[in-house]
Amino acid sequence: MSPAPAGTGIALRLVRARPCVARVRWWGPDGRLGGDKRVHDATTLITVPAGTWLLDVEDDHSSHDPSRLAPARLEVQVRDGWRTAAQAHLLPGAVLTGSVRTAQDTRARWAEVEASGPDGTLVRTRTDGLGVFTLAGLGAGTVVLVSARSRWHQATPVLARPTRPAGPRLVLRLAQPLLGASRPGGTDPVVGGALRGVVLDADGKRASYAAVVELRDARGSLLARTRTDREGRFVVGGDLPAAAGLTVVVKSGPGDVVVDRVHLRGLAVGAGQLVDLGTVRMTRAARRPRPARASLPRATAAALRLPSTRV
Known part of the structure; x- marks a missing residue:
């Protein structure tokens, strides 16, 4: 562009x-x-x-x-x-409230709930520890499609009309297996996207051990974090959906006295794709020398006289 x-x-x-x-x-x-x-x-x-x-x-x-x-x-x-x-x-937004239940009629904690409007706008949230959710900031007077999913199951999407204030609660039941999901011992698992690379020091001669590698989305929210091994290698992610506008932030490890940072912006990853970032070389940022402080007292040697003891 x-x-x-x-x-x-x-x-x-x-x-x-x-x-x-x-x-x-x-x-x-x-x-x-x-x-x-x-x-x-x-x-x-x-x-x-x-x-x-x-x-x-x-x-x-x-x-x-x-x-x-x-x-x-x-x-x-x-x-x-x-x-x-x-x-x-x-404009003032409408609200939808409800709860997500499992097939055994128990509360589904931390399930993902999504409402999509007719113009393609999406509002997402998660259920709390009681399986209850609130979707706020929806268009008033419109019909939205509400869906819920957990790690292995999903609910049948329902049409709902958000109101202001919130109307009766919806009840979504996770009674269907999630498309493409597989439990341990089942079919091949669905693998998400990931990024890998090698981090070297500013001279490019030494692998940066235990450097912090963070993956952030376009809003700056943290998606994943890891550290490099002794060869400076890292793999971050592994469960990422297809996304663009990602940023990888690399911070030098505890072996360095001063923390340096490198930002790799504008990255993209596909579902099940392992993106190789190659070699990431730490850039030593310019630092101004600390001014001398003449006002600090200088160390002096003083004789210490102890009281004599007669035996």
């Missing part, structure tokens, strides 16, 4: 029903994620090349916060050399 000429972009104005921090994502003409930012002000400038851009604007509150506003999605046509004005309205 070529850089945008000066003056080309989207001047986005946010109209919020109540104060909140908004998260804006924009998708390019090729369907790839172009960027992600948090917006505090009423207006923001998104510098993008010419083309058709899809913007997703959502309240950055947690998906189970009843005060969360409904998201907005808009398509903007950007002309070369022009700054296109766009406006997104974040």
Whole structure:
């Protein structure tokens, strides 16, 4: 994707029903994620090349916060050399509450619950320790498709109309085996994506032992963490779905006096794919020398006289 000429972009104005921090994502003409930012002000400038851009604007509150506003999605046509004005309205959101049960009618703790709107927007959450969930920030007056899944089972998706305030609770039952899932001793397991590589020191001669390797998504949330072995090798992930816009952060290990960091941005991984990042060389950041402090007292030697003892 070529850089945008000066003056080309989207001047986005946010109209919020109540104060909140908004998260804006924009998708390019090729369907790839172009960027992600948090917006505090009423207006923001998104510098993008010419083309058709899809913007997703959502309240950055947690998906189970009843005060969360409904998201907005808009398509903007950007002309070369022009700054296109766009406006997104974040209206009061509707709420869905419910519970997820297993086939044996026991509570399903930490199950994934997802609601998809007619415009393709998604809101996800997990059940708590009692199997109860809250999906907030849904569009009022629309019908959403609600589904739930655990590690091995899934529920039959149901249509629901979120209301404000929340209406009667839904009950989703995990009575069907998850498509493609396999228990130990069954069929071949489903393997997710992962990334591997080798970390060397700044000189490129020594393997960086016990260096911390973190994998973060486009929002900066931590997905996985690991450490390198004695040869500097690492494999991070292993259960990742297909995703793009990932960032790998490598921090030097405990053998180094000063912690250095390397960021590998714009990575992508497919389901069941092992992506080789090759050799990652630590970059020694420039550091300013510490100024001398003449005000510190200097060490002095003083004679210590002990009282004599007569025997």
